[in-house]
Structure formats: C-alpha cells, structure tokens
Amino acid sequence: MEIREGLRYTKDHEWLRQEGDEVVIGITDYAQEQLSDIVFVELPEPGATLQAGDAFGSVEAVKAVADLYAPISGEVTAVNDAVADDPAIVNRSPYEDGWMVRAQAADAGEVESLLSAADYRALLEELGEASE
Amino acid sequence: MAETKTPEPQQSQSTEAGCPPRRSVEVIYERSLPGHRGYRLPRGAAARWEAAIDALPETLRRKRPPELPEVTEPEVVRHFIGISLLNHHVDRSLYPLGSCTMKYNPKINEELARLPGFALLHPQAPETSLQGILALLWRFERELACVVGMAAVSLHPAAGAQGEMLGMKLFRAYHRHRGHAKRKVLVPDSAHGTNPASVVLSGFEPVQIASGADGRMDLGAIRAAIDDDTAGIMVTNPNTLGLFEKEIAAVAEAIHAVDGLVYMDGANLNALVGLAQPGAMGVDIVHLNLHKTFSTPHGGGGPGSGPVAVTAELEPFLPVPIVERTEAGYRLEHGRPLSVGPLHPWCGNAGVVVRAFAYLHSLGAEGLAAVSRAAIVNANYLMKQVADSFPVAKREWCMHEFISSASWTKKHKVRVMDVAKRLLDFGFHAPTVSFPLIVPDALMIEPTETETRPTLDRFAAALREIAREVRESPERVQQAPHSTCVGRLNEAAAARRLRVRWQAAKERDDAGGA
C-alpha cells in the first residue's frame, strides 16, 4: 500500500495536493483497498462550495459506501468526470488518474493543519495496517 | 468429536448435488418461440373483443403488444423447475443465516392456507360472509398478545421493517397526543439496519449508542444520551450478538422517566417465547416476524408478516381497520380517531397469518416454549463446536444465535466472504456475513431448533476443515465456491454496467455501441 510523499492527508483517508493556488483532492490507496472494487463515484458540480469536514460526495463499492469529506473549505473548480464514467480508475490509480475534485481553497492555513505523509503512516499503523 | 467424519466437499457437477453442468443461467425469454402460448382463455365472446378494444379511447391504447415471452406450459414448467435446482433452501439442508431464523416450514401450514375458504376470500365480501377469517384474525391477535405479554396486537404490517415503521408512527402519534415535539430516537450500534432507516422514515433523528464491552447496551451511555427531546429507544432483544439485554428493564425505566417509549425489535423473539415476555421488560411496542418465529416460509425474500404488539395505552393508535367482536358477530371497525391510519391495502398479509395461526395451534404454549428452548440449546451446542476454529465474539452462553469472527484468516489473505463461499461447497448455506458491524469479520450463525445434533456436527466439522484449509491451502478458500451450480460472479462489473432487464440481442448491441 502506497502513502505518497509530499501530499497532505486526513484521518478520513483523503489526500490533498497543492497545485499553485488550487488543491486537488482524492482518496488514499488505503481507502480504495478497504472499499475494494469501486462501482460509483458521486461528485459535486463545479462551483459547489466545500465546507471543511462536511461531506461533498460519496464513493460506492459493492457492499460499502463512504462519504467524501472536504479536507478544507473552498470552491470546486473542476471535477474528474473520468472517474464518474469509469470508477475503477480510483482503484487503479488513487493518487493520479483517480483524483476527485479540484478546488480553490478559502483559507490556505487549513492545508497546513492537515496530516503529513508521516502523520498518516502513523495513523495507519495505529489502525494495525502498517504499510510495507 | 472423533465420531464425526470430516465432511467431503461436494464434487463439481455431481448428479447427487442436482447440479447441471455449469453454463449461463437461462432466462424465460430464451425459450420464447413466435405464436407459442401456455394458457388458453375461454373461447366464447371472441367476436366482441375487437369492439371492446375499440371502445377504449384511441389515444390511450397500446400500439404494440408488450414484449412478453411466448412459451408453452410444459416449457414454462421446465424453465422454472430448471432454475429452481440452482437454489439452496431449508428443505435441502442447514440454512444458518443469523437473525433470519431459517427454520423448517411445516407442510400442513401450506395446505391449510390454500383452502379456498381462506385463499380465495375477497376482502370486500359482506362481513356476515367472512366470519371465519375475522374470527381467526381476532383470536390470533389475542394469542400473540398473550405470547408477548402485551395488551393488543395489529396484524397489519407486511414485514418486520413495516412493523418497525408502524412502531415509529406510534411514537409520533403518542407524542403528538401528549403535546410533545420530541425528535430523537436512541438506537444501539448493534441494531439491524432497518432500525435507523425506520426512524428516519418517520421524521425522527436516530442517535447511535455504542455498545458496552460485553456487547450489550451500555446503561450509562444510554442514561447520558437521554434528555427531554428523547422520543424513545429501539432495542433488539436478544440483540444481534445473540445476547439477552440484561438491563432492558432499567433502560425502559430511564426512557419512561422522560415520557419516552420503548420499541423492541422482535426479530429474535424466537429465543424468548414461553421464557420471557417483552411485556414484563417495560417494553411499550414489540414486533414479531411471523416468517421467523412462527415458521411461515421466507419465499425467496417474502412475503412476510410483522405484527406489532402494544400496551393498553397505545392501543387507540393502532392502524385501521380493527377486527371487533360484537354480539352480532365479528366486524371491522374503521373509525378510530387516534389511529395512525391505514398501513396496508386491507388488514395485513392474512394468508401468512393463517400459516402462523396453524403453527401456534400445532404447538400450544408448552410447545412454543420447547421450541425456544431447543433453539437456545442448538445455538449453544454449535457455538462450542465452532469456537475452536472461528473464535466466538463473546465468551458466554448465547441465546438463539452467536457471532464467530473470521478476523484471523486475514493474515492468510482470506476474507470472511471467502470462508462463507467455501461453506457452500460443503452443501450448507453460509451464515450472515459482516454483521453485526461491531464485530470485525462477523459470521452470524443461527441454527434454529429444527436441526439435529448430527447436522450441527457436520456443519462444525466443515468449519474446522475450512479453518485448516485457510492455513494450509488458502487459495482453495479464496477461490471458492468450486462445486456450486455457478461460479463466483463479478458483482463489481455488474454494478458498473447495470443490466437489470432482459433486452433482445439487437437492442443490446445497439446499446453497447452507443
């Protein structure tokens, strides 16, 4: 299981990547593995408002469903239509092709308060899911 | 258990298993041949058909006949018998689906429910011509009330979940009557999913309460959660871990202190009949599943029947119509000003009630108690046989069912679902898997009273054999089942590309190319 360096993480197993003044949000490799085969991704429309900690969409597997929680507040600038069409992309490439939404952060400080890769690794170890 | 031989998994495609060679499962449309038909109507007035159709407004008429299959009666029968062979069922072997109570369905009940004097009754015939069925319903309401120690029963809910919904409507009606605006209903985290869903459906807010370390309700946590906004609580007893909720009376007292109500999910009532009554536990409302506790068949997913029993205080709120006994005979009363209203097109699934009535009368009070006793003995016996291969969640005696955990198989890269699938190879149905949610990788096992000791021993031996396989040849388990009529199906692909109705080949190609 991969925990990618340089990304920010949440305890709800989302990742966030800073790109210029925008952020890209997706779910972690651990999350996709726990859900296993993802069959449906529900995403907001561009222009929607994200409120840190609130659900903004959901990811559905055969026998599980997980809400997507916004790591930060902001406005959605783009959504990944490719994962809506072919949800298996999230299983294959959670950190690249399987991104979910792109957003304009309302408060840059919020990003800094998220977990680092090391913090996230520690979290998973606590869950008894140490990565190799 | 030296005397029990380790069972052999069934061989693929053996005729003993009744399994045809593996191939695509047939759909009735594939037997369709133009002009074939399986039923002839009386001839007579054929000449008037055209005129009758012409009398219907043209704008409302169908332009093309509906796309139904064209099949002769023998072909229809062969098709359904053919696919029926692909089902596991109680009459074949053990079906230990926890919380579903897959007990034997006595044959006499089917015969009696099919008497024309029950099966063909129209609900709108004059009441004087319906005295037998009204008497049966009236008596059964009282007999069930007696069983659970409550004042009154409604037979209207068509299933347990509809009974739960009625329970929540009764919460609303009661509180409205008392001038309350309470919003919260407490639900333990071990509850069936229908509980929180029923709460929401009735405009309440579910408040999930974490179970204590022993798997039961945590009285302290419940007391802490109760406030003036608490409309009541939903309690499953015995709970989904197969444990009796020892503190139920204290919980009821705390709920009643804020004028809240206690709803008991009676899905597991088959452990209690004749041994303990909800009426004595401080329960205000309890539902019973006639298709569990009272042996009516599950029918591949229904129909069921989920009668609701209530205290005298709640009786005025029950759904209409109500069967009443008067000097002139039985009648239906429709006018009850406080009633929650109707819940069913008529009076509930009377055809299911007839079967349950026959079951209750075949047993009597002592027989019903003996059934619960045997269910408890079987569950505890099986729990001890299974515990060495799949550890039991709670180290104490259970009621009618118990939870084993398959967590340990994960280190062999075997998931709980793989274990369930492997059981199918041994000719058993799998237990309920991954529920309750509070036990990781749960196998929820309910043998019911109708199983014999040798059957339980064979099932336990199969689990022991599977545990050995997990350690020694995990791929055997990961790839199971091997001997069922169809192999493991790709559920993810099915969900991603939904095909939920038959489409003729051409239409499918068009859709695929689009």
Added chain:
Amino acid sequence: MSNIGHTPQEERAMLAAIGADSFETLLDQVPSALRQQKPCDLPPAQSEFELRRTLSGLAAENYDPLRSLSFLGAGFYDHIIPAAIDQIVLRSEFYTAYTPYQAEVAQGTLTTIFEFQSLICALSGMEIANASMYDGASAAAEAMLLAGSATRSERVLLAESIHPRTRGVIETYLDGSALEVLTLPERKGQVDLAALEQALTEKPAAVLLQQPNFFGLLEPLDRVAELQQRLSAETHLVVSADPLSLALLAPPADFGAQTVIGDVQPLGIPPQFGGPSAGYFATRASHARRLPGRLVAEATDAEGRRGFVLTLQTREQHIRREKATSNICTNSALMALRATIFLSLLGPTGLQEMAALCAARGQQAAERLCGIRGVARRHAGPFWREFVLTLPREAEDAVERAYEAGGVLAGVPLSRFWPERRRELLVAVTEKRTPEEIETLAETLEKVLA
C-alpha cells in the same frame, strides 16, 4: 415435538457435551425478575389431523368462493389462476429459500427476480424495476418519497380518484416526512384537468394518478401529460397502473411517467383476504440509486457465463442504515414469482385476450345492468373492467340481499369509503364471468331492488 431436532435425552447429552449443567445454566443471562413464571393461556396443542379440522371449520364459516359469483373488485380481482403456478411455487427450492444473499446458491430466485423486473419493464415501458414491494399501496408511498428526494419539492398531489386505501397508506407513510399531501379533485369520476392545471403551477414533487382509476374509469393520461410537461416538467408524473390493463393500454412511459407502480394481484395471485400480494415499482434508469428495495442485475463469472446478483445494495438499509432509500428488507418475492409465471404462461397474446375479454364482459354487464329500472352508470367516461352504478336503494343493503338470495357478490358499495355515497355500487367483471353469470347478477339485482 415433531419439528424439534432432538429428544430430551439428546438435549441432556448435548448440554453435557458443552459443560452446561442444565438448560437453566444457559439462561443465566436472563434476570430472574424477567423470566416468565407461567405459560400464557393458549389452547392445547393440536395434531396435524386436528388442526386440519379446526382450520377447515373456520374456512367453512366464510362464504364458499368456489360456489359464489363474484363481481367484487376495488383493488382485488377474481381472475384466472393457472394451475401451473401453485405447482411451481410449492417447490421447496422457491418457497423455503430466503433473500438471495449468496448468489452462487440462489440463481433460481435471482433469475426469477430478473425476469419479474424485465416483465414489469415490458408492461410499463420503464427502464428499471425492483424485485417487488409489499403491495401497490406501499409502492405508491415509496414513489412519493422518491419524487420528494429527487425534486426537493415539499408537496405531492394525489388524485381523488385513486384507491382511498392507497391514499390512506401514503398519508400514514408520509407522516413525519417533509412532504405535504394535497388532493386533486375529481370531476365526473376522472381527474379534474382545470384543477390540475392550477395545481401544477405550485411545482409539486409528484402527481399520482391511478389507471384505470378507483371508479374503473380511464384517466386522460395524454392530456395530463401535456399539462404536466408544459407547466411543471420537474414534477414526477406517477401512475399506479393495473398491470393487466397494460396489455391494452399504452405504457405510462409513453406519457412521460417518471415512476409507474401498482399491485400485481391480478396476475395469478389469490386475493387471500387482502394479502399477501406484491407491489411493483418501475422507474427511469436515472433514478437507479434512489430505488427502494432489492434490485437484481446480470453478471458474469470468471469464464464469462451469465448469472444474476443483487446489485446497488449500498442503497439499502443493511448497508446505508439511516441514509437508506427505504427501510424495506423482506419484500414479496414469492408473490412476484407467481406474477412472473403468470405472465410467462399468458404471453403477449394471452394477456391481451384476457384484458380484452374483461373489457368486453364489463361493457356487456354495464349495458345489461343499466336496463334495470332505476339503475344507471354513475359516470359517462370510458372504462375497462369496472364501473360504478347508481342504484334506486342503498347499495350496502342491496349487496347483503344479493348475497343472501343466492351467493351473488354483486359489488362493493362506495359508502364503505365515502359514507355519503350510499347508493353507489362498484362492479368488477373479469374474464371469468360468463354471459349467463352476468344475467344471474342482473336478475338477482332486479329482485333485490324491486
């Protein structure tokens, strides 16, 4: 005890084997204050033979459906039931199985559900149908909830001409939801189009009509659809359609229906004093994730062979709990199987002939009965199988007398639903009623109305 798996001796041995001194040991978790002290007062147990006598006795206290002549309808109908249906549903493989949670050993049930879904789609013209609901009334209530969640409007509009029980069940279901129930009045037994036009300006979540309606009349769905599409395209047009009528009538999908629901009792299910039957629920594919209840989809195994699985289970209560689309778990699969076998036997031609025969007999009966002095049809609109008569005396009284005069079940008095409609009688005429039987009804009514 013939259904218990062990004798008292065996029980003792089993208890010994697990180290329990007695059965009481197993019950130590039940506080003694909660233990039942004495058995409740039930009649003594009966043997199979005695039971047959008891139940046959109770059945004999009802009217004899095989000797009576029924013109009863109002939601339950006396249609043909092909013999093959009972033979098949009495297969243990079908009736003693449960919800097909383990697909590999449940292909029989899963296939029949897929077939049911397909047949319902063929009749209704919709794209997706579920594995069944309890009955048509609860299906209607679920359709209102779906419309509410899809449109976020807070009103649903129910035609006055739907079955009053359906309306009652919807009101019970919606109590506590955000949805308010409004009534669309009838005019001459059919939906009042002027009132509909006005109501649509409020953009309700749904408009529910029944086809044919409770009075047996055909609703002008074409004109309803035209108004709905022009004035409130987002409103769900929901049609409660008798599945048998759909052999002759255009599928509601042709009128832009978002959801089509109904009860499949006319398709090979005995009336059983009101239940069990099964409801059907069909809608557009775009609502798949809002669908209540079980849904079966085609799947393939590793070698590409087709089979069937439960799908989109994350909508359901056992996974999504308080966020589920519905709380339904057990549905009415065996009754849906009856309907599936029924439609397979009848086929497109048989079903059309049957529905046409109902229309022919209905028209014949209406003509004949209106020849009785003081009897007339209450409404002039087109009907299919059922119609309302106005009688020269109280309908309740007339049906009592007709039954006593010779076992003729002449119809359903509307006073049972609207007390002020004392002289109106709802008469249903199915394909089973012969011209001679219609004559018997007419002669009986002539006698009791004289």
